[in-house]
Amino acid sequence: xxxxxxxxxxxxxxxxxxxxxxxxxxxxxxxxxxxxxxxxxxxxxxxxxxxxxxxxxxxxxxxxxxxxxxxxxxxxxxxxxxxxxxxxxxxxxxxxxxxxxxxxxxxxxxxxxxxxxxxxxxxxxxxxxxxxxxxxxxxxxxxxxxxxxxxxxxxxxxxxxxxxxxxxxxxxxxxxxxxxxxxxxxxxxxxxxxxxxxxxxxxxxxxxxxxxxxxxxxxxxxxxxxxxxxxxxxxxxxxxxxxxxxxxxxxxxxxxxxxxxxxxxxxxxxxxxxxxxxxxxxxxxxxxxxxx
Ligand SMILES: [Zn+2]
Numbered sequence: 001x002x003x004x005x006x007x008x009x010x011x012x013x014x015x016x017x018x019x020x021x022x023x024x025x026x027x028x029x030x031x032x033x034x035x036x037x038x039x040x041x042x043x044x045x046x047x048x049x050x051x052x053x054x055x056x057x058x059x060x061x062x063x064x065x066x067x068x069x070x071x072x073x074x075x076x077x078x079x080x081x082x083x084x085x086x087x088x089x090x091x092x093x094x095x096x097x098x099x100x101x102x103x104x105x106x107x108x109x110x111x112x113x114x115x116x117x118x119x120x121x122x123x124x125x126x127x128x129x130x131x132x133x134x135x136x137x138x139x140x141x142x143x144x145x146x147x148x149x150x151x152x153x154x155x156x157x158x159x160x161x162x163x164x165x166x167x168x169x170x171x172x173x174x175x176x177x178x179x180x181x182x183x184x185x186x187x188x189x190x191x192x193x194x195x196x197x198x199x200x201x202x203x204x205x206x207x208x209x210x211x212x213x214x215x216x217x218x219x220x221x222x223x224x225x226x227x228x229x230x231x232x233x234x235x236x237x238x239x240x241x242x243x244x245x246x247x248x249x250x251x252x253x254x255x256x257x258x259x260x261x262x263x264x265x266x267x268x269x270x271x272x273x274x275x276x277x278x279x280x281x282x283x284x285x286x287x288x289x290x291x292x
Pocket of ligand 1: 080087
C-alpha cells in the first residue's frame with residue numbers, strides 16, 4: 001500500500017511514538033510496537049529524509065520506503081493491508097527509526113534535549129552491532145544443516161528451535177518465509193499445469209466436435225449430390241413424357257385424317273350402291289315380267 005500524509009516535521013527523527021500513535025489506527029500502532037519489541041524490523045538504509053526497510057510480518061517479509069518530502073510523509077509497503085493512513089509495518093519502521101536515531105540526536109545536543117520519554121529500552125541500530133549470543137548461533141547452525149538438506153530435496157523444513165526473539169530467530173524466520181514462498185510458487189505452478197491440461201482437453205474436445213461437423217458436412221454434400229442427380233433424371237423423364245405426348249398428338253391428328261378419309265370413301269360406296277340398285281331396277285324393267 002502507498003500513502004501520502006501531510007506532515008509538518010522536517011526530520012524523520014522528530015516523529016516520536018506519541019505523535020505516531022495519535023495519527024494511526026490503534027491496532028496498527030499496537031502491532032507495529034510489538035514488531036519492534038520482537039526485533040522484526042530491519043532498517044536497510046536511512047537518513048532524516050528517507051528510510052528503506054524490511055519487516056517480518058505475520059504472513060511474510062514486507063519491504064517499505066518512507067520519505068519526508070514537500071511537507072508530506074510518503075509511505076510505501078509491499079503488503080496489501082488497508083490500514084490508514086499507514087500500515088503496521090510502516091508504523092513499526094517509524095518507531096524503530098525513532099528509537100535508534102534518538103541517542104545520536106541527543107548526543108549532538110546533550111543539554112538542549114529533554115530526557116527520553118520513549119517506553120523502549122536502549123538498543124543500538126539494528127544491523128550495526130547485533131546482540132547475538134554464541135549459543136544461539138550454534139543452535140542455528142545445527143538447525144541450518146538439516147534445513148539446507150531438506151530444501152535441496154524439496155522437503156519440509158525441520159522444526160525450528162525455540163529461540164528468544166532476536167537476530168538469530170529472525171534469520172530462521174527469514175528462511176521459513178523463503179520456504180513458504182517457494183511452496184506458494186510450486187502451488188501456483190501445479191495450478192497452471194492443471195489449467196493447461198484442462199485447456200488441452202478442451203482443445204481435444206473441440207477438435208473432435210470439428211471432426212464430427214466436417215463428417216456431417218461431407219454426408220450433407222453427398223446427399224445434395226444424390227438429390228441433384230435424382231432431379232436431373234426427373235427432368236429427363238419429363239422431357240421424354242413431353243415428347244411422347246407430342247407424338248400422341250400427331251398420331252391423333254393422323255387418326256382423325258384417316259377417319260375422315262374412311263367416311264368419305266364410305267359415302268362414295270353408299271352412292272355407288274344406290275347407283276347399282278337403280279341399275280338393277282332398270283335392268284328388271286327392260287327384261288319384262290319374269291317367266292313363271
Ligand atoms: Zn505494510
